[in-house]
Amino acid sequence: MSKKIMSVILALCMTLSCLTAAGIVAEARTTETAEVSAQATSVETGADYGLVDDVQDGQILQCWNWSYNGIKANMQKIAEQGFSAIQTSPIQTIKETTQNRQMSGSWWVFYQPSDFKIDTSSQNALGTKSDFKSMCDEAHKYGVKVIVDAVLNHMANNGDNTLSPTIPSDIRNDSSCWHSITTNTSNWNSRWDITHNCMGGLPDLNTGNSKIQNYEIAFLKECIDAGADGFRFDGAKHIEVPNDNENASSNFWSNVLGAATSYAKSSRGFTPYYYGEILDSTGGGQSIVNQYTNYMSVTCNTVSDNIRSQVNSGNASGAKRKDFCYNDGSQPAASKAVLWNESHDTYANGSSRGQSDTTLKKTWALVGSRAQACGMYLARPSSYSNQIGTASVTAWGDVEVKAVNQFKNYFVGKTEYPSSEGSIAYNERGTEGVVLVNCGGSSTSVSVTAHKMAAGTYTDQITGNTFTVSNGKISGKIGSTGVAVVYNAKPAGPSASVTPGSQSYNTDTLTLTLNYKNATSGQYSIDGGSYQSFTDGKTITIGSGLAYGTKTTVSVKATDGTTTSDIQTYTYTKVDPSLVQKVYFDNSSYNWSSVYAYIYADSSTNNGAWPGAQMTKDSATGYYVIEVPEELSNGYVILTESKDATSNRYPADGETGMALNGKTMIMRANHSWEEYTVTPATTAAPTTQPTTAVPTTVPVTTVPADKVLIGDTNIDGKITISDATEIQYHISEYSTLTGDNAIAADTDKNGTINIKDATVIQYYLVGLTESAGHCGEYTGGETPTTQPTTAPSGDYVYYYNSNGWSSVNAYYWSDDNTSLTKWPGVDMESVGNNVYRTKYPSAATYIIFSNNGSNQTSTITLSGANKIYKNGSWSTYNG
Template identity: 35%
Template sequence: MKSLRKKILSFSISLAMLSSLTFTPAGQYVFLNSTPEVAHAATTYNLPTNTKDGVILHAFDWSFNTIKSQLPDIAAAGYKSIQVSPVQGTKDTSTDPSKWWLLYQPTNQSVGNAQLGSYDDFKALCTEAKNYGISIIVDVVMNHMANNGNNDQLDSSVDPSFKNSSYYHNQGQCSNWNSRNDITQKGIGMPDLNTQNTDVQNKAITFLNQCVDAGASGFRFDAAKHIETNIGLDANQPWSGNYWTNVLGNLHNKSSLYIYGEILQDGTVDNVSAYASFMNVTASNYGGSLRGAITSNNLNIGNGMGGLTNKDCVDFVETHDNYEDGTSKALTNWQRTMGWAIAASRANSTPLFFDRPTGSIGSAGETLWKDTNIVEVNKFHNAMVGQNEYLRWTNNNQTMLIDRGTLGTVIVNAGGSTYLNSATNLANGTYTNHGSASCTLTVSNGTIAGNIPGNSIIVLYNSTTPNPTPTPTDRVTWTPTTPVVGSTVTVTYDSSNSALKGSSSVTAHWGYDSWKGTTDTVMTKASDNLWKVTLTVPTAATNQLNLCFTNGSTWDSNNSANWSISVTKSGSSTITYPRAGYTVDYDSSTLVKGGSFTIYYKGTLANSSKVLLHWGTNGWATVTSTDISMTKRSDGFWQGTITIPTTATQLDFAFTDGTNWDNNSSKDWHLTVN
């Protein structure tokens, strides 16, 4: 979310108070058996296994049920993941599309709002999406809360649990955008949460895990640049904080989540390399350069990713902010398609396609996301996972070629019809365009030739199946994946598809934290074109190692992007349950049919003389006749263990002291059993 200097200030809106509801214990409900759902194997659509390897459809302002109804088409169009708009409560129930910003002024940290749908709607979407092999990424707003029309004042509809003054920085609004202190400790148009505060962090952990437990597979952190880190430009500063370390470190299923943050690059105080050590980041500079290229028809924007490493970033033609503030609104569909073909054909980054709104909030937007050329580029992206890239330009920079290994090429022609005669890495053969334009090109001995129509996207790869999945051939790998400072990391370099192929010797040129302490280390030849070296990570390193390779005269610098290896200060540790800050905690890896599953509770009934665990399975289709009497621990948690029935696919539970209930705000708790 960009600074509210560029957005319309919200109007003060009085909301009618909801009448309080009387809770009926879950065991007294009548639950109907649901119709079994059909699983649609992800391999039907050849979607990648990992969210990071696929493409993201930003279903901007689509409701959960609208997205759910479109899942078959979204999967068929090659999208691995869907980014939903913010799921938190809003201060206004309006679905007026001009009030899109309402979703970025949350009143709470809980799933469900008037515009997109309820918690149950969200959970149903996540469940159905998994049947198609699709991941749901949640746009979350954790930096601030809703204002009442005055930037520094909370709206009256903000949840009472967030009305504690100590939960906010209370330093006014940012006016010095070149001050790291100001952009992290002052507001951007709304009351700025005190993200160093332990209670604020614990609330964030609880909310994010609510999303994960409902089925979310990742997050986009809105305005992430405005939440301080404890490294890079923030290290040892008065405003330094451990928000990212603590919050991200306490997420359920952390290793399987895809997480990225909105870091608008400014070249001075964005601290982007620090954020990249916690999560993937938005390639905002690259997006700006890409828009410039497609509007000028000069497609040569270089090999880099706007100062970022490909594997660390989410790239795009436009975002909802670019569109809503008018930056990209004038782009034509052809220009956006052309830009997408470039962004989504690149190696290792995770591209995001923004679907422009056409109606009220909650409805589906325009249909360019399933245009033939967009879809074929998506399928190309999925088919080329693991292949390196090589970029070329010809025809006065009006034509761009993106080679992916020797298996495929995307050609973007912004000019008129032309005869192509260019170097290529493609294997010899005849290739026919998968896109809408009629085009067949021939490759012979490293040259690709043939006529290309004007204003066209040419998608080339040959296989016996519509969407081949080649064997990954990353030319640089390392172990361990995240080395610890002071320890060693072994780097393997495959030069068979690089300019160093056939070299008699190869040297690793490396440093740390943006090329500090650069060193040259001779590599050992393991076999033809395969080189290895073991490096000791300097104890001074805080973020990453940087490296490239040379034979003394020729360099392989990953098309000027180089390679980076994230490092950590200490090794991973075993998680101990229960974790501080949780009201309900458990080890999700033990959610197994027939296994023992322990639940820890420290919620609103924690001070009662007894707490009972009321539970059932499969959407309360089966309810236990006897509640489990939980045991009080010395740390204040109550503990109870369930033997999960072998017939269970879902575990349902709530808590009672015999009189009062904690039922997760009438939603109960529902966990998927493996």
């Protein structure tokens, strides 16, 4: 944001903060609901530990085999170490005692539950249900979330492929509750085998059975009531997804998680965090991974274990992996990935147990510093022979782990750049931080390439050593741990946000959650109306009764009592659901068993790895259908029956897909590809017509006595921020604008004075003339000889359209702010001779030009104002 824009907005914010009179009532179309938070809201008792609200953004400490009281006793240390969540061992009823048992011989007992209830018996070394609740209460005091390891795929045996007599008879004696318990999975490429046979002799539940689902829903609800904030699902890949391969499907995940989420929202006002255990691969490729990630995040053991192996062998190049791939090449998105340095399985089976804490902490520095992916750290016991329930402060409490965790929490939302040079693997976050790991040893001096880091002086948060970035190099000394966490930590200021962010919606209403961080209160405004106070987690509903095409803006800000955040504005557009771009497929002449649509714009922009996303049957038309992502509206489509289909796909392998051209299309018989017109849906008239807020003044109808300068509210011959302030006083009833003052204040000439008129003056003052309404114009009387102070011309960037694109868009951003525009960016204005231009903020660093999102350029570094990008290089634009 430029200094000029900042000064104007700050001035207005200061004015608003001084106004205490009753504000304008929000428009009648806006209603509020009672949900408290989109995530479990924590109440901290002491210092702010810098923990994140969304578990996916932070780190989980797996308190493996720890008692609830042991976790509770270490909660402050956990928070101080920067862990935003803890994970318990499974808390379900167990088949045999774990009291006075060693971890090495009995840890597995927790993974053979005999019932779907929190264990309340004295034979459980983890503790009682009341202990669990007390532990959850303590966690929430420190802002720490509680994740429960839940075993929903199978139950306890009495020897391989048998049923334990401790299982309730209502389940044990009902054959419909079980898959074949005598057959173990043997074909790991068959989804039927994986989901319908036993995992290592453990009796496999029929998770498609409504009785089993109801038992498990009740258990999740019991955990939520006791204080759980989320769940890890053991053996998740062994539970089928709704559109699974080989007719293995069931509605388990949609029913069970749908019920749990609904209950959590209604009872405690939050949405639980879910992640599932997937080891090696799902056995069904990318389409199955995509279905799991519709419901949860997933573990990426292949990448995690490989990074640890590469670190252990001193191979920095191998340790810098950027992907999240399973063995078959499928992978979740980064925002749905969970990485670890080791897991309880790799510790228990010995594959990681023999590796040093140094290797584990170096591995953590790499996986734990990743952007978007959640990190899970196993709290190793001090000895594998410890009794179950023992809580040990081992390497998880070391300074390197704390530094990495705080680094990750600090850089939430920033980009990443993993790389390596020599023995050093490192990850740059944004332009102000880097984690460096010496895979070849301990203390060493480094000088590695700065791909993103800005020039300056930084501090290693482990040793206090000084690092410098100069002439494209990061230089400094890594300490004896072999890890350096380099950045200059700054106290976080207040901020406000709305979830979901700016988007289109095709329902009648849209519910938004308002949040703030590092603040004591927040305010929001709808469509430029007066600001209303909100508490963190407040929800509002917009859209009721609005016509399709209506845009609603929601602006938010927050304060800590001293500092007020920048105003963040979000835009929501109501669209006709019948006009959402889609692809249809008439299967009547093809008779494919399933239909997938691979939609792409280039090699890296698509709707998922091949074969794309599975299409669903539309009951209204009888055709298969899929919505087209906005960024792919001008992309291409390949339709296929399956990942490996050769004849049942079109176009053929190696051929370009069918062009979308921004339209809804259908493929009929004989590969006919044509535009498809859906009959527009009609919206029923609301029973109560929406009303608009009553304006604070009588409509402006006065004829000006003299020539009036629109925007010059105080009639002093110039337009300044004071004129916007006069409007603020007017709408807050501190003063009243009449006569020529009122005419000048009506900047959009709509006959009323409201907050939008003050906003228009702001636009005028910062040079956004296209949004400045009638500011600077005269009305009535004679035009004065001295013209008013005019708006600055602003900074333009120019593009020479040598490709003959029908339109040109500019998408610009910076390392610190990737939300300056929304892809494909702003429409550029033609100035003739194939030259297009647009204004851009000085905060922007990079730009991509495209033809409405397709045929785009590569990422280009901006070269300054009034430059033209032509034939691959920048030059000064001279008209």
